[in-house]
Structure formats: structure tokens, C-alpha cells
Amino acid sequence: MINVTKTYLPDKEKYKKYIDQIYANGWVTNRGPLVRELEQRLAEYLGVKNLVLVANGTVALEIAYRTLDIKDYVITTPFSFVATTSSLVTNGLKPVFSDINPDTLNINPQNITNSITKNTSAIVPVHVFGNACDVEQIDNIAKENDLKVIYDAAHAFGVNYKGQSILNYGNISTLSFHATKLFHTIEGGALVINDDDLVEKARYLINFGIENRESIPELGTNAKMNEFEAAMGLCMLDEIESVLEERKAVFENYKLALEGVVKLQKPNTHSSNNHGYFPILLENENQMDQVQQALNRHEIHPRRYFHPSLNTLSYIEPKQDMPISQDISKRILSLPIYPELTKKEQVNIINVIQGAL
Ligand SMILES: *Cc1c(COP(=O)(O)O)cnc(C)c1O
Numbered sequence: 198m199i200n201v202t203k204t205y206l207p208d209k210e211k212y213k214k215y216i217d218q219i220y221a222n223g224w225v226t227n228r229g230p231l232v233r234e235l236e237q238r239l240a241e242y243l244g245v246k247n248l249v250l251v252a253n254g255t256v257a258l259e260i261a262y263r264t265l266d267i268k269d270y271v272i273t274t275p276f277s278f279v280a281t282t283s284s285l286v287t288n289g290l291k292p293v294f295s296d297i298n299p300d301t302l303n304i305n306p307q308n309i310t311n312s313i314t315k316n317t318s319a320i321v322p323v324h325v326f327g328n329a330c331d332v333e334q335i336d337n338i339a340k341e342n343d344l345k346v347i348y349d350a351a352h353a354f355g356v357n358y359k360g361q362s363i364l365n366y367g368n369i370s371t372l373s374f375h376a377t378k379l380f381h382t383i384e385g386g387a388l389v390i391n392d393d394d395l396v397e398k399a400r401y402l403i404n405f406g407i408e409n410r411e412s413i414p415e416l417g418t419n420a421k422m423n424e425f426e427a428a429m430g431l432c433m434l435d436e437i438e439s440v441l442e443e444r445k446a447v448f449e450n451y452k453l454a455l456e457g458v459v460k461l462q463k464p465n466t467h468s469s470n471n472h473g474y475f476p477i478l479l480e481n482e483n484q485m486d487q488v489q490q491a492l493n494r495h496e497i498h499p500r501r502y503f504h505p506s507l508n509t510l511s512y513i514e515p516k517q518d519m520p521i522s523q524d525i526s527k528r529i530l531s532l533p534i535y536p537e538l539t540k541k542e543q544v545n546i547i548n549v550i551q552g553a554l
Pocket residue numbers: 253254255256277278280281323349351352373374375385386
């Protein structure tokens with residue numbers, strides 16, 4: 198069976214050496230030496246100043262909102278993984294959706310401007326499938342209207358924009374290191390914080406609000422990464438270049454065969470691609486069903502990333518209509534893409550799609 202992704206497991210002997218180290222020093226969690234080492238190495242690898250590791254990408258978003266004191270209404274995209282919206286709702290924030298650009302699949306800055314009111318406090322865009330948002334325009338809109346920007350960069354590991362990390366835009370960017378993502382720590386995530394003054398606050402917030410034995414200055418939670426997860430991250434980081442290369446080969450192979458046959462996401466020309474996903478857009482939901490069923494008959498399981506459009510979730514009140522996102526979400530499929538996907542499997546996937554159209 199072929200799924201949309203397959204968790205990459207790095208060299209086992211190396212992982213065992215880290216486990217031996219953890220057993221030897223007995224330090225399993227609470228910002229141990231491996232978490233510190235991974236924070237340092239990731240900041241360097243990604244080209245960012247301040248990186249705080251956390252338990253997952255969902256809690257990274259929640260900590261970002263709390264670090265920046267976000268209140269009331271937040272403008273966000275309806276086309277993302279559910280956590281982008283649910284993290285707002287669970288923190289008492291009200292999502293105001295702005296529809297997407299049908300080509301880039303990212304939030305449309307024009308719509309953001311139209312949605313701003315005096316009760317808006319922040320914008321939460323997503324670099325969908327690693328495709329960079331219109332970061333300069335979004336950051337300008339935010340400045341003009343005194344809003345914070347939190348980029349959900351769960352898909353944007355290693356993506357550069359005009360030669361520097363995309364994570365350096367906005368106030369905070371969040372990453373997910375879940376096992377399904379291209380770089381992972383089993384479960385995990387990170388905040389990239391561009392304001393140096395907010396780093397300590399984020400560190401208290403992920404540790405119950407505790408500063409030291411004497412002082413608990415913030416209302417916090419428990420969102421810490423542990424040493425076993427950090428060890429996985431350190432091993433992954435050693436192999437990330439080959440992971441990226443092998444994904445790129447799959448991506449290029451699909452692109453060569455499917456460009457012009459189905460519609461593909463339009464890339465931001467100023468940004469690099471990490472080849473984390475390969476979404477295809479079919480003409481309508483019917484055709485999407487046909488393609489999906491044909492693939493399923495061959496034990497190939499693409500995913501409907503993203504479906505449903507988040508403005509249609511049951512817990513979103515009042516209802517907001519997002520025609521573009523609702524249309525796209527009905528007819529998009531993300532194809533299997535991961536390093537171990539063989540040439541033969543890729544050819545098979547391509548043939549089944551072509552046969553189903
Ligand atoms: C994966 C993902 C998340 C959630 O990350 P977890 O680590 O699974 O909690 C949030 N936003 C987007 C866009 C994602 O793809």
C-alpha cells in the first residue's frame with residue numbers, strides 16, 4: 198500500500214547512540230542537552246535568530262498567540278490543515294476567514310485588507326504546501342494596521358524567500374515536526390521568534406509559566422519537547438539533504454508527466470520549494486472522485502489536502518462563505534511523495550491518473 202507519505206526513519210545505530218547518552222545522563226525532558234543542541238543546530242540550518250522547540254505544531258501556534266497577547270478577531274486562511282483554525286478557537290479567538298488565491302492556494306492579501314476592523318488583532322497566514330505567501334504585502338498590511346502576523350509555516354521547513362529564510366517574516370513563524378512532515382521529531386514543533394524580547398516569555402509559557410523556583414510570571418502550559426524526540430531530530434538533520442534531494446526527484450518526475458494534464462499549484466517565483474507536497478487540481482469533485490477511486494483500486498492513497506474548507510467547520514459561527522477555498526478543497530488531491538517512493542511506483546501513479554481522466 199502506498200500512502201501520501203511515509204515516515205522517514207534515519208540511521209538506527211546513530212539514534213541508539215543518542216539513546217545510550219540519554220540513559221547515561223538520566224535527563225529525559227525539561228530542556229535537556231539534546232533539545233538545546235537541536236535548537237542551536239536548527240536555528241543555524243534554517244538561518245533564523247531565535248528558535249524554541251515545543252511538543253507539536255498545534256501548540257506552537259497556541260504559544261505564538263499567547264506570546265503576542267493576541268485578542269478578539271484574527272484573519273486567517275480557510276485553506277489549511279484544521280489545526281490552523283482550531284488552535285484559534287481553543288484559545289478563545291475568533292477566526293475571520295479571507296479567501297485564497299486560486300493559483301497559489303495562499304491567502305489573498307487583497308481580501309485581508311477588506312476584512313480588517315478595529316477588533317482585528319492579528320493575521321495568521323499559511324505557506325500552503327511550502328509555497329511562500331506574499332510576505333512583503335502581508336507584512337506591510339500588518340504594519341499599516343498595527344496587527345501582528347503569525348505565519349503557520351508547518352509546511353515551509355527550509356524554504357527561502359529572496360535568498361533568506363521565509364521564517365524571518367512576520368512576528369512569529371511556527372513549524373510542525375510531526376512524523377508526516379518532511380523534517381520530523383516523531384511529534385514536535387517550533388516557534389521562530391523575530392523579536393528577541395519575546396523569547397523568554399515563550400520559554401516560560403511552554404513550561405507552566407515558570408521563570409525559576411521563586412517566580413511564575415505568566416499563565417503557562419506544558420508544551421515541552423523531550424530528549425527522545427530531540428534525538429530523532431538530530432538524526433534527521435544529518436540526513437536532511439538527501440531527503441530533500443530524493444523528494445525533489447519525485448516532484449520533478451510528477452511535474453514532467455502531469456504539467457498541462459492537470460492543474461498544479463503556482464509557485465511564488467521569489468521562493469524556493471522544499472518539495473514537501475505534490476497537490477493536483479482536478480476539474481471538479483466528480484473527476485477528483487474518479488481519480489481517487491482509480492488510485493485506491495491500485496492500493497494508492499492520496500489525501501484530500503485540504504478538505505473541508507475550514508470556514509465550513511461545525512464550530513465556526515457565524516457562517517462565512519469562501520467560494521474559492523470551498524471550490525478548491527473539493528477537487529484537490531495530494532499525491533504520494535517521500536524519499537522511498539520508487540521510480541516504478543511513480544510511473545504507476547502517473548499512469549493510473551492519466552487513465553482515470
Ligand atoms: C501539520 C500541521 C499543523 C499541526 O502540526 P502538529 O505538529 O501535527 O500539531 C498545523 N498547521 C499545518 C498547516 C499543518 O500542516
